[in-house]
Amino acid sequence: MFKKVLNLALVAGLATATAGFAQDADKTGYKGAPRTMLWSTSLATMMDTTQYKKDGPYTIGFSNASISNSWRVGMLASIQQAAHDNADQIKQLIITDANDDPAKQVSDVQDLISRGVDLLIVSAATAEALDAIVTQAYEQGIPVVLVDRRITSENFTTFITASDMVYGHMSAQWMVEKLGGKGNIVMLPGMAGVSVAVNRIAAAQEVFANYPDIKVLDMQYTDWSPAKGKQVMAALIQQYGDQIDGVWNDHGLQGSGAIEAMVEAGWTDLPPITCADLNGCVKLAVQNKQPAFNYDYPPAMGGVALEVGLDILAGKPVPHQYEMSVDVAITKGDETVSVKADKWVEDYARLDKPNDLILSTGIPDYDPTTFSVEYPQ
Missing domain, CATH: 3.40.50.2300 (Response regulator)
Incomplete structure (x- = not known):
């Protein structure tokens, strides 16, 4: 797929509009590009996504490695919240759970491809095991957003992560x-x-x-x-x-x-x-x-993955690797x-909250025991 390098001013402008930076604005007043991007000695690689532009509402597939710990539960909640917030643009969000089984996740992705998803979001069980099937989706013209965990090759549209x-x-x-x-x-x-x-x-x-x-x-x-x-x-x-x-x-x-x-x-x-x-x-x-x-390694990146995916389907340029801002x-x-x-x-630290609370979901007053939100499914 075609890539091109754009200047940081454009990158910062794009980033300011997305959820990943809103969380930093809430905490520190900072609204710019991730500091890891500002510290970088090279220009960001931007992806030209005009070939993916289409009218909605969209069918989106999310292949999740698992919800085997509270961080992954928080990331899933972040995606579901983003789907709720953008329900007018989404026909259906299909979520699969591989239970940390790479073979099952390969099968899950194959099923999502066969169901004709407009956008594929993947959090890979392992980089090597998912590389071939994600590459297949990408080469078939499906935009691919990786979140949290990537594959070994560069055959994806964007990777949402923290450094x-x-x-x-x-x-x-x-x-x-x-x-x-x-x-x-x-x-x-x-x-x-x-x-x-x-x-x-x-x-x-x-x-x-x-x-x-x-x-x-x-x-x-x-x-x-x-x-x-x-x-x-x-x-x-x-x-x-x-x-x-x-x-x-x-x-x-x-x-x-x-x-x-x-x-x-x-x-x-x-x-x-x-x-x-x-x-x-x-x-x-x-x-x-x-x-x-x-x-932190914010599980809020789940919601960012969905929102950046919607940008791709709108034909907007996105970074090939999108690193969220994090406070020390x-x-x-x-x-x-x-x-x-x-x-x-x-x-x-939230001394009044349980130990298993994840602090950086981007969802106000997030409680994993009570969180529930409606989204197109």
């Missing part, structure tokens, strides 16, 4: 500086083979490698599960004990479980930890006076030379 590389680099740099450039770290990433985890691990390891006195004691996958995060951390405590100086997570889901394991092990002076999205991680850090870094939250007194806070974790 995994920024998370990996910034969280690792914060931890290194909190430790004074010397110490032992355990890494608790999410799921093997999933692009989010792969990229965040690579970026963090790139930072750690620059400091010869920083040692990664161990790395264990947690499947982005609070329960498994607790189990893995408990085993690491058994093995390494007080050798552990820092706990690096690629998300807050397992981070909350890791904190619970430390507390139950009787630790009182908890080491620095990294979090994202989950109220439990930042809430427990505050309650236990633990140094914490939080950089750090516990008070724990900023470092290189990493500063946009807000304090103490102000961001």
